[in-house]
Amino acid sequence: MNIEKATIEEIREGYKTKKFTVKEIVKAYFERIYKYDDTINAFITLCEETALVEAQRVDEKIRNNEKMSPLEGIPVAVKDLICTKGIKTTCASKMLENFIPPYDATVMTKLKESGAIMIGKTNMDEFAMGSSTENSAFKITRNPWNLKKVPGGSSGGSAAAVSAGFAPLAIGSDTGGSIRQPAAFCGNVGLKPTYGLVSRYGLIAFASSLDQIGTFTKTVKDAALGLQTIQGHDPMDATSAQHHGTKNYAIHLEDGIKGMKFGIPKEFYQEGLNEEIKTAIMASVERITKMGGEVEEFSLPITDAGLSAYYIISSAEASANLARYDGIRYGYRTENFTDIDTLMLNSRTEGFGSEVKRRIMMGTYVLSSGYYDAYYKKAMLFRKKVKSIFNDAFEKYDAIISPVSPVLPFDIGEKTDNPIQMYLSDIYTINVNVAGLPAISIPCGFSEEGLPIGIQLIGNLYEEEKLLKSAHALEQDLGLCNTIPTLKEVL
Amino acid sequence: MKTDTDVINYIAALAKLKFSNDEAEKFAEEFQQIMMHFNNLDTVDLSSVDMNGLDQLQPFLREDVLKIFKNEAELFSNVRDFKDNYILTPKVIE
Numbered sequence A: 001m002n003i004e005k006a007t008i009e010e011i012r013e014g015y016k017t018k019k020f021t022v023k024e025i026v027k028a029y030f031e032r033i034y035k036y037d038d039t040i041n042a043f044i045t046l047c048e049e050t051a052l053v054e055a056q057r058v059d060e061k062i063r064n065n066e067k068m069s070p071l072e073g074i075p076v077a078v079k080d081l082i083c084t085k086g087i088k089t090t091c092a093s094k095m096l097e098n099f100i101p102p103y104d105a106t107v108m109t110k111l112k113e114s115g116a117i118m119i120g121k122t123n124m125d126e127f128a129m130g131s132s133t134e135n136s137a138f139k140i141t142r143n144p145w146n147l148k149k150v151p152g153g154s155s156g157g158s159a160a161a162v163s164a165g166f167a168p169l170a171i172g173s174d175t176g177g178s179i180r181q182p183a184a185f186c187g188n189v190g191l192k193p194t195y196g197l198v199s200r201y202g203l204i205a206f207a208s209s210l211d212q213i214g215t216f217t218k219t220v221k222d223a224a225l226g227l228q229t230i231q232g233h234d235p236m237d238a239t240s241a242q243h244h245g246t247k248n249y250a251i252h253l254e255d256g257i258k259g260m261k262f263g264i265p266k267e268f269y270q271e272g273l274n275e276e277i278k279t280a281i282m283a284s285v286e287r288i289t290k291m292g293g294e295v296e297e298f299s300l301p302i303t304d305a306g307l308s309a310y311y312i313i314s315s316a317e318a319s320a321n322l323a324r325y326d327g328i329r330y331g332y333r334t335e336n337f338t339d340i341d342t343l344m345l346n347s348r349t350e351g352f353g354s355e356v357k358r359r360i361m362m363g364t365y366v367l368s369s370g371y372y373d374a375y376y377k378k379a380m381l382f383r384k385k386v387k388s389i390f391n392d393a394f395e396k397y398d399a400i401i402s403p404v405s406p407v408l409p410f411d412i413g414e415k416t417d418n419p420i421q422m423y424l425s426d427i428y429t430i431n432v433n434v435a436g437l438p439a440i441s442i443p444c445g446f447s448e449e450g451l452p453i454g455i456q457l458i459g460n461l462y463e464e465e466k467l468l469k470s471a472h473a474l475e476q477d478l479g480l481c482n483t484i485p486t487l488k489e490v491l
Numbered sequence B: 001m002k003t004d005t006d007v008i009n010y011i012a013a014l015a016k017l018k019f020s021n022d023e024a025e026k027f028a029e030e031f032q033q034i035m036m037h038f039n040n041l042d043t044v045d046l047s048s049v050d051m052n053g054l055d056q057l058q059p060f061l062r063e064d065v066l067k068i069f070k071n072e073a074e075l076f077s078n079v080r081d082f083k084d085n086y087i088l089t090p091k092v093i094e
Helices: A008-016 A022-040 A048-063 A106-113 A156-163 A180-186 A220-230 A275-290 A303-324 A340-351 A354-367 A372-396 A419-424 A430-435 A464-478 B005-014 B021-043
Strands: A043-046 A075-079 A117-122 A169-173 A189-192 A213-217 A261-265 A294-298 A399-403 A439-446 A452-459
Touching: A008 A022, A008 A220, A022 A043, A022 A048, A022 A075, A022 A117, A043 A156, A048 A117, A075 A106, A075 A156, A106 A117, A106 A220, A117 A156, A156 A169, A156 A180, A156 A213, A169 A220, A180 A189, A180 A439, A180 A452, A189 A220, A189 A464, A213 A220, A220 A439, A220 A464, A261 A275, A261 A372, A275 A294, A275 A399, A275 A439, A275 A452, A275 A464, A294 A372, A303 A354, A303 A372, A303 A419, A303 A430, A303 B021, A354 A372, A354 B005, A354 B021, A372 A430, A372 B021, A399 A464, A419 B021, A439 A464, A452 A464, B005 B021
Parallel strands: A075 A117, A075 A169, A261 A294, A261 A399
Antiparallel strands: A043 A117, A169 A213, A189 A213, A189 A439, A399 A452, A439 A452
């Protein structure tokens, strides 16, 4: 079996037919990680020992013909901001370099209960703030398709891990596009569920009203399986959705899209969008039409102001959430202090990286006396407006077709000195978080240079089923999910 | 509004961060550009938006039931200085 191409579905089938053992699969992934991850830098921490013990446990279950849970024996890579009991969770920050959570995030409990085997924690932008995974305090992750390019961010390690064939499933978080954009840059499937569908308990907070956990997979079907496992109400998260009980997201995947209505926001395809991306998306739109979908152009005037509203709200929430890192209860503590004030000041100044400090500063500024009405209040009003604009759109359409990113994967270092340029690369993804909607990014083509291009489908609240069905139909028609990058061992 | 190093240092003090003069100058420049971009919110008519209108996504509050927390040792496992169930800090009151 080509482990680098394996999907969750194929691995499950292999276990069922006893084609291979769980231990063999887990070992094969680790062999590949040891061979290539010195170059890709997808992982911060590896958990080989515990993964092999778990593999043995599942093999025993298979031998005894016991009932198998949906992700039994499936290796999973987890973004390093999801708390894992007894395993370092750093948020790619010096601030949490030695932090070992005393509890599991709900999403980890659910993955464990369904039999998934965690193989490691993946690299990311520090505290999920960034779009390129260059803001990690430890390493820069490289795009498996072109090692000079970024993998996107902030869940760049998880995206790169799936594309490099290090795991068939990775977990990420998406606050403004941090799953969909790296999935598009690395050429795999990234699913950001409706806000509240997946518990945030144990997800180290960046912007609590926008953060959402989701999956990276090779296929849409695998994304349905992953979502099936991690979703569901959790009393430990006050924003967790209550009345949207467990569904089988794969059940209607093959129903097709005949008669479904798709909207194309005309503002999304104007100046600023890379021509190759536009061409690839329009080719997909043609395929959707040929499959019986009805496509119509409409106006969605939210992009520019939406970007501002997003950065104001997310930074404001970040400044409050990151106030807890004071060098006292846990996290980095400076050696250089004389009193409690210098202890906090120096711990925070030395422990946070520059992008995190920039966001804390922006957030503190927009919440400070005299600027609250001018920035934060206005952003919150615009947020209400965005929700109502999307509501109107979903009266007419089943899904909205959009680019994921206005640009192709860019060079490492290209945008690090220009925060506004970096923020603009999130222009098509952030409004989805502002409105709490679900969205999926799937590969829809390649640039002339051979870089992956993604297409985004946005759905109405809790309509993941419709979204997955449309994405699956397009994916099958495009036939790109078996295309994988050729990796080199050294640069 | 012009963002200068005085504003940066004032906000930094609120955020419990500090910057060198060079950093503050660079930051002031970046800040100015970012805030100018944020001003595009002024071009949107928000007069009809009801800030207090109910959201479709409603929070859920669980019942506040008292539970005995058994693993205190784990709870404090990441604390640097700890004595008799208290976190040690430098002196707060002179």
